[in-house]
Amino acid sequence: MTGKAAVFGSGSWGTMFALILAEAGTQVTLWGRRADAVDTINKTHENPDYLPGLRLPDTIRATTDPAAAMDGADIVALAVPSQTLRGNLVEWRRHLPPDAALVSLMKGVELGTTKRMSEVICEVAEVAPERVAVVSGPNLVPELAQRQPAAAVVACADLDLAERIQDACHLPWFRTYTNNDVVGVELGGAVKNVIALAVGVAAGMGLGDNLQATMMTRGLAEISRLGAALGADPHTFAGLAGMGDLVATCTSPLSRNRTFGVNLGRGMTFEEVVAATKQTAEGVKSCESVLDLARKHDVEMPITEVVVGVVHDGMSPGEAAMLLMSRTPKPERW
Numbered sequence: 001m002t003g004k005a006a007v008f009g010s011g012s013w014g015t016m017f018a019l020i021l022a023e024a025g026t027q028v029t030l031w032g033r034r035a036d037a038v039d040t041i042n043k044t045h046e047n048p049d050y051l052p053g054l055r056l057p058d059t060i061r062a063t064t065d066p067a068a069a070m071d072g073a074d075i076v077a078l079a080v081p082s083q084t085l086r087g088n089l090v091e092w093r094r095h096l097p098p099d100a101a102l103v104s105l106m107k108g109v110e111l112g113t114t115k116r117m118s119e120v121i122c123e124v125a126e127v128a129p130e131r132v133a134v135v136s137g138p139n140l141v142p143e144l145a146q147r148q149p150a151a152a153v154v155a156c157a158d159l160d161l162a163e164r165i166q167d168a169c170h171l172p173w174f175r176t177y178t179n180n181d182v183v184g185v186e187l188g189g190a191v192k193n194v195i196a197l198a199v200g201v202a203a204g205m206g207l208g209d210n211l212q213a214t215m216m217t218r219g220l221a222e223i224s225r226l227g228a229a230l231g232a233d234p235h236t237f238a239g240l241a242g243m244g245d246l247v248a249t250c251t252s253p254l255s256r257n258r259t260f261g262v263n264l265g266r267g268m269t270f271e272e273v274v275a276a277t278k279q280t281a282e283g284v285k286s287c288e289s290v291l292d293l294a295r296k297h298d299v300e301m302p303i304t305e306v307v308v309g310v311v312h313d314g315m316s317p318g319e320a321a322m323l324l325m326s327r328t329p330k331p332e333r334w
Helices: 012-023 035-044 066-070 082-095 117-125 141-145 159-168 182-204 209-229 234-238 240-251 256-265 270-276 283-296 302-312 317-325
Strands: 004-008 027-031 060-063 075-078 101-104 132-136 150-156 174-179
Touching: 004 012, 004 066, 012 027, 012 060, 012 075, 012 141, 027 066, 035 060, 066 082, 075 082, 082 117, 082 283, 101 117, 101 159, 117 132, 117 182, 132 159, 132 182, 132 240, 150 159, 150 182, 150 240, 159 174, 182 209, 182 234, 182 240, 182 256, 182 283, 182 302, 182 317, 209 234, 209 240, 209 283, 209 302, 234 240, 240 256, 256 270, 256 283, 283 302, 302 317
Parallel strands: 004 027, 004 075, 027 060, 075 101, 101 132, 150 174
Antiparallel strands: 132 150
């Protein structure tokens, strides 16, 4: 693959995706907000704030200028916190190359509108869904930084575009698959963060693997029910963007959302956990918008409800566990 790409967001995942594109043969410009961080990347070929010790390819350069980043880009990848996407894109949209593919690396649902990230991109950038692709899967960045084998899904309504993005980020140690179920891939990526918060809380309370496995399984049922209501392909949730991402995020100590939940389960206050958290745990804000989306479509999501209760409404982890375990017995169904 040759060509040019712009990656907006110089955090851990944005920087890592820039490296993947560059190693696969694309010239990459990495946009960052802070001039000092950008200068460091250009001078040292390293992003010490997020990926210390990882040398970046020489074909990556960094800039704070969105117009310069997008100049001549065939691919524009967006890796900013999901709740900042709309405001950022309003500033950047006038610089978008007319034929560039837009790639969402974000896993969230917008507060207030309950829109998925691809929907926000289409609305703000005024582009058709066929120009927007989504990359998702079990991609814990510290493992990727060691070139440990991993895989992801590239979803787009236009499978030809999905295959272009697949080719642009396919490496011997990073395997990509295509999918046209954008709704399912995005919901899997967003809601698994919420479930990981719940599993983390349980782990922090010292509750065992039986309960954690139960919450992951019933969490997958919640994701699937919401997906069905929104027209997603149910098979998507058995794949990388569903079960794959859910397992990695719920079980790994490298997971930001699980770690956030663990700290809550150990008795830290919400404010204490936020102060100790250096990177965005998307589920903390998205749990509210996911619950709003579920209620809008009359979908029952009890785990998501208690996560909102614990994270935002002052419910104790113990109360949350009792509430879930005291629910009326039902047949197991999806």
